Structure formats: structure tokens, C-alpha cells
Amino acid sequence: MDEMSHKGTSRRGFLRAGLAAGGALTALGTAARASGPDPLITEVQPWASQLGDGVDVAPYGMPIRFEEHVIRRNVEWLTAETASSINFTPLHELDGIITPNGLCFERHHGGAAEIAKSDWRLMINGLVETPLVFTFADLMRFPRVNKIHFLECAANGGMEWAGAQLNGCQFTHGMIHNVMYTGVMLKDILAEAGVKTEGKWLLAEGADASGMTRSIPMEKALDDCMIAFKMNGEMLRKEQGYPARLVVPGWEGNMWIKWIRRLEVGDQPWEQREETSKYTDTMEDGRSRRWTWVMDAKSVITNPSPQAPITHGPGRTVITGVAWSGRGTIPRVDVTLNGGKTWFPARMDGPSLDKSMHRFYYEFDWDGSELLLQSRAVDSTGYVQPTKNQLRAFRGVNSVYHNNGIATWWVKPDGSAENVEIS
Amino acid sequence: MSRFLNVLLASTLLAGPAMAEKIGLGRAALPEEITAWDIDVRPDGQGLPEGSGSVADGEELFSEKCAVCHGEFGEGVDNWPKLSGGQGTLDRDDPDKTIGSYWPYLSTAFDYVHRAMPFGQAQTLAADEVYAIVAYILYNNDLVEDDFVLSRENFTEVVLPNAEGFFFDDRDQTEVPAFTVEPCMENCKEKAEVTMRAAVLDVTPDDPTDDAATLIAAAAPAPEPAASPAPVSVAVAKPPVAAGYTISTDPALISAGEKVFKTCASCHKIGEGAKNATGPIMTGIVGRQAGTIEGFKYSKPMQEAGAGGLVWTPDNIAAYLRDPKGFVPKNKMAFNGLKKQDDIDAVIAYIASHGG
Numbered sequence: 001m002d003e004m005s006h007k008g009t010s011r012r013g014f015l016r017a018g019l020a021a022g023g024a025l026t027a028l029g030t031a032a033r034a035s036g037p038d039p040l041i042t043e044v045q046p047w048a049s050q051l052g053d054g055v056d057v058a059p060y061g062m063p064i065r066f067e068e069h070v071i072r073r074n075v076e077w078l079t080a081e082t083a084s085s086i087n088f089t090p091l092h093e094l095d096g097i098i099t100p101n102g103l104c105f106e107r108h109h110g111g112a113a114e115i116a117k118s119d120w121r122l123m124i125n126g127l128v129e130t131p132l133v134f135t136f137a138d139l140m141r142f143p144r145v146n147k148i149h150f151l152e153c154a155a156n157g158g159m160e161w162a163g164a165q166l167n168g169c170q171f172t173h174g175m176i177h178n179v180m181y182t183g184v185m186l187k188d189i190l191a192e193a194g195v196k197t198e199g200k201w202l203l204a205e206g207a208d209a210s211g212m213t214r215s216i217p218m219e220k221a222l223d224d225c226m227i228a229f230k231m232n233g234e235m236l237r238k239e240q241g242y243p244a245r246l247v248v249p250g251w252e253g254n255m256w257i258k259w260i261r262r263l264e265v266g267d268q269p270w271e272q273r274e275e276t277s278k279y280t281d282t283m284e285d286g287r288s289r290r291w292t293w294v295m296d297a298k299s300v301i302t303n304p305s306p307q308a309p310i311t312h313g314p315g316r317t318v319i320t321g322v323a324w325s326g327r328g329t330i331p332r333v334d335v336t337l338n339g340g341k342t343w344f345p346a347r348m349d350g351p352s353l354d355k356s357m358h359r360f361y362y363e364f365d366w367d368g369s370e371l372l373l374q375s376r377a378v379d380s381t382g383y384v385q386p387t388k389n390q391l392r393a394f395r396g397v398n399s400v401y402h403n404n405g406i407a408t409w410w411v412k413p414d415g416s417a418e419n420v421e422i423s
Numbered sequence: 424m425s426r427f428l429n430v431l432l433a434s435t436l437l438a439g440p441a442m443a444e445k446i447g448l449g450r451a452a453l454p455e456e457i458t459a460w461d462i463d464v465r466p467d468g469q470g471l472p473e474g475s476g477s478v479a480d481g482e483e484l485f486s487e488k489c490a491v492c493h494g495e496f497g498e499g500v501d502n503w504p505k506l507s508g509g510q511g512t513l514d515r516d517d518p519d520k521t522i523g524s525y526w527p528y529l530s531t532a533f534d535y536v537h538r539a540m541p542f543g544q545a546q547t548l549a550a551d552e553v554y555a556i557v558a559y560i561l562y563n564n565d566l567v568e569d570d571f572v573l574s575r576e577n578f579t580e581v582v583l584p585n586a587e588g589f590f591f592d593d594r595d596q597t598e599v600p601a602f603t604v605e606p607c608m609e610n611c612k613e614k615a616e617v618t619m620r621a622a623v624l625d626v627t628p629d630d631p632t633d634d635a636a637t638l639i640a641a642a643a644p645a646p647e648p649a650a651s652p653a654p655v656s657v658a659v660a661k662p663p664v665a666a667g668y669t670i671s672t673d674p675a676l677i678s679a680g681e682k683v684f685k686t687c688a689s690c691h692k693i694g695e696g697a698k699n700a701t702g703p704i705m706t707g708i709v710g711r712q713a714g715t716i717e718g719f720k721y722s723k724p725m726q727e728a729g730a731g732g733l734v735w736t737p738d739n740i741a742a743y744l745r746d747p748k749g750f751v752p753k754n755k756m757a758f759n760g761l762k763k764q765d766d767i768d769a770v771i772a773y774i775a776s777h778g779g
Contacts, residue, residue, distance in 0.1 A: 083688070110545065111689070124449075125461055130451055133456065141446070141448055164624070165621055171628075209543065213534075262460050262461070264463065268467070271527070272535070273534070273539075276526055276527050285514055286515075286588065289591075290592065306621070339616075341610065343606070376606060384602050386602050391598075398516065418620055420617045420618075
């Protein structure tokens, strides 16, 4: 079936077709035998005979049309308006650890500002020896660094506190991306203005219509924060803060101010909207945790998952997923097939970098029976990703933010998977 | 150790965190530049501008500029934030988090209204207007009387009810030790049964590509693939436009109009697939009877204007955009209007390029 016919048929029609086909699949098993010669092999295909596109058909290349379903998606009922909203990275369609630029989830509070490099200014003021203004050209004259870091929204998984709600890891875990940033260390920029001794806090401010602001402790600002202008080698996308954004490794995404225009040094935090009324975690007794900046270790199985069922029937099956921690690296991920009764170490593959996404695999022979799939990350500090119930024991269910609990996919004999809660 | 080194060491320690050497990039920021951008306000009042505003003035401003999303009393419309009420709900399921029930500092409300509101028209409010709107929000939360006037002088005297309701991140003392244990690998629990299902709740966006059965069916050998459907063409009916007007189709003007429309876009969507938001869709609005976009809840005055024969001819759109409140009094659009004729011409050309 090609992707065109797939698109045109109604969802319900497919549901019926799928149920019928699912039964047949199980019976087929894996050692499929060819019923006759495959015309894709025996007949000369058009692409093997006629010329394909020449160079420059797409001066800036896009994915082939067969992949056009691989997109960020929005959950409309979550927010009132797309200019102050979020969409989600299609984790179930990705592999490795790098998120392609066009698939990095978007979170705006006043829409994506459009600012030319020539119109960009960065001001440093407050408790500094000399308040300064930089142009983009100035920024390019600082020493550059390249770092791969995950950016996770504090609200990632926020809809799942009270129970399984959204059916797909794109929606339950897709407020995250992992790219290589090229930029300048924040400490080098601050040094130009000269931070005064009493300067313990930094206010970072965006140039967008929300005037996004966050207070960052100076210790973090001078440690590993960057002002980045490139992601995965090219200029930042508009929706990721073109031409320059803040990078705050391992800390919640809201602090990574996009379209950054100002850094103010002060002796106390500013208590802005996004660090008081939002991004604070309300506990069962009604009191709320603040300054919950570090993102705890977390993992998710991306395949199979509700949007990416097992389509080949019983036999060799590849489980894969991603894991990350705001406290370091992920040396280990465990996978369970039976809801946590028995666990197996997954195989980590690809670069293992500080505060970056990690990729894991677990290959096994599926017997076609029901599975309760979970993954459990263990980070380099020894912190073990908790179950949702372990988290709820500390926080209740009104916390909204920082849900790093273990997710469960219920895989059924037809290969479909569903987001569930288990005992 | 030489005296020079001692001095160097002492000064390094005094300087606090180790800083890199200066390169000499950037230029000095001018005082008027700092004033223009540094508008942040702290809980101790640092950053508050001169000024004051009363609950009464705030009520009027709020009704004009804020109520379209937040409701006349800050009760919130649809998914837009609720600003008042909710006290005593923080320890319940789905707590009602408003400025009165949740926000710890009033300075945050002033700072945020000043920097980011009204939504889509940020930084258009004068300091006195911000004081008045914040005073009215306090009044709606039963925190001040109706004769209250908020000013720079009395600002820090206002303490919000949940000021003491926060504590610092304690995960390192509570959760981290509890979760930093050797993980169990075998015989970890007796039972694992499904207790809740996302598919039963069914709130996931509907799309064939995220439907498991669809994908399984797509991957299965399909004896008779469904025929590719013919592309559905959406014909945009051309409503009659009053004679005598020509709408420019100059691409440069349309493009300029697209930029102007950004001011409108926070409430009005346009183009194929556009849906009503805070305001009705603008697709095909030119030449249409006022107050008739399906599914949009118009104000009574706008419905009446349409029923009375108001049609969105280019001239009428221009007059409305010049003075929204004057052209259709008491309609609910929270927009002061476009002042420049060039902007009006451009935005009409842009809107007309989407049907009409």
C-alpha cells in the first residue's frame, strides 16, 4: 500500500481493515516465503531506467515525499492559541541521538519572532563594570564551542500525571530535542562587561512579544551556559530563537531564552512570571516547589509505541528508545517486557555525552503475546528513573511539571501499542 | 611568595567567580538604551516606574484591553488564563491557580502585564495603565476595596495570599536519595495489570498516521490497495463585492499586508484550514455580511450590525480598522485600530488575497 492511498482512507475504515489484517499477520509468522518472484526485482523499475531529479531541484533539500508524515504535531485542546502553545517532536520516527532542525518541538509564549542578524542587539546591564551592547558581528568574534545537549520542556509528560492520557510518545515525551549547538560561552561574554562581586543572579530576556525572562544563578551562568547561534551546523531556526538563544545544559527548557536580547546582573532573583506562577511544582498539601531547574533522568521506548506498532508479526523485534539526564550521562537503561517483573539491560549505542540524549536498543524474539513495555534509565550519578507511583508518593498528581516517571506501552498480539498505567 | 603574587591572589579571590580575560568587544550601552529595555520589576520594588492607577480606571481598561481573553472579572474565557478566584484550592485536585490564589509576588503581575500584555500588543500600556489594571486584578481577587489606588509608593505593601506557599527545590534531600538505589532486575513484583488506558480516554489528536491499526494495515500485504483518492479541490466562492471598489492584487502590497496582519494574527486566523480563535477567521471576509462567520460567538452589537445590513466592503473594513470601537460601538474586538492608511490598504489587499 503506498502512502497516497493510506492518506485518503477514513480512520474508521482503516481500523476495521487493521483488525482483520492483524489476525492474518499473527498466523503468517516471520519466516515468510515468497509466493512467486517479486516484480520489484524481476521487472525493471522506472527509477532504474529513467533519470531522476538533477541537482538543484531543491537548493535547500527537504525529506523525500514518502516521509512527509514525519512532522511536529500540536494538541489543539491544550492551549487557546498557537502563538502561545507547544508542538511535539515525532520521537517515534527518529533514531540516533540528533534531532533534525525542522522536527525540534516548538514552544512559544508570544509567537516566533522574526529578527534579522543586522537587527539583533545583545545588552548587558545591571551590576557590571561597563554596561555593553553587542551586535551579531561582535558575537562572531568570541571563541566558539560546540556542544550537544538535550532541551526538555519542564512540562514534558505533564498531561500524564493523573494517568495515561495521550496515546503516542510524540505527545507524552515529545517536548524534547537534542542538537549540536555552536556558540559562545556565556562567561566569555559576561567578562567583557565585568560582573561585580555582588552579582549573584542573571536575568536573561528575549526580544519576542512575550518578553520572556528567567532568573539564572550566576554559578550556572558562569559554568556551562552558552549563547548559541547555530544548531546542527546551520543557523538557528526562527522558531528556535534565530539569530541567538541561551543554552542552559541539563536545566528546564523554559530557561533557554530564545531571541535573546538582554542579560542583567543582579544581587537577587527577579521572580518573573515563568519562575513563580509557572514552572513551579505544586505538591499534595498545596505548597509548591520552586527553582526546580535540573531535569531528572528519564527514558522512553520510541519503538514500538502507540504511533509505531509492531507491523511484522512475531519473531525478531527491535525495541529502541532514548534516555537523558540533567545530571550527567546515561551509562545504563533497562527494559522490561512484563511490566517490571523482570528487567534486562538494554544495549547503549552512539555517543554518550554529558546532558545529551542517549540511544538504547533491545533486540528479542517476540512470541506474539501481550507485552507491558517499559524502560528505566540509570544516570551517571546512580539515580534510577522512578515509576510514576514512586513520583506520586512525593508529589501527588497536581505537580504539572517535571514528570520523569516510567511510561508503559501495552503491546497487543496484533502488534498495536497503547499508553497505559499498570499496577 | 612574592608580594606581587599575594596581591594578585587576593584580588582574584575578591573578584569572586573566575572570569575570562576581556577581549574588548562590544560598545558601552547608553543610559537611554538601558532605560528602554530594562523594564523588569523585582519583589522589592526595584524597577517600578513612577505612576499610579485606580481600581475604577483599571476596570475600564481591563474591559477594553483584557476582558476579551480573561473575561470581565478575570474569570478567563475558554483556555485563556483565569486571573482571579481559586483561593483555598491549591491542595485539591486541579487547583485553580490565579494571581490571587497562587502568585507569590505582585511585582510579577506588574512586570508581566507591562512587558507582555495585551497579548499581541505588548509594551503598549503606559505605567499608569499598568498600575490601574493590576489594581483592578487585586480588586477582583477581593484583596483591595473599590476605592483603592495602586502606586509606586504603596506597591510593596501589598502581600499576596500565597506569598509563603513556596519552598526551595528539595529533591536532593528527598527524591534523589530515595531513587539512587540498586535497581531490581528479577522477581521485582508479583502483578502488573493495566489500570488505566489512554485509548479509553481518547483525547489524542485524530490522524491516520498515529493510528496503530492503520499502520499495521499499511504494512500488511495488501491484495487490493485502495485507489488513490482524487485531490479534493476547495473552491473559494467569490462573494459579491460592492461595485466601485478595486482591491489591489499588487504582490508587494499583499506582502506588506501580510506583515501588518501579524498584529491581527494573535486573534484572527486566515487561509486554508484556518479556524476561529479569539476572533473569527478572516478567510473570505471581504464582501461578507458582518457577524456571519460560522461557529464564532459574536458580540450582540456585531450581530445586530450584520443583521442591519453591514457588509464588509473594503470601505467598511477600512473604516472599522481606523476606529473599531467607533464604527461598531461595544463590539468585542480589543484593538485600538490602525492609524496609517498605507497599513489599512495593505492589510485589506492581504485579506482579500484569501478569498472575497
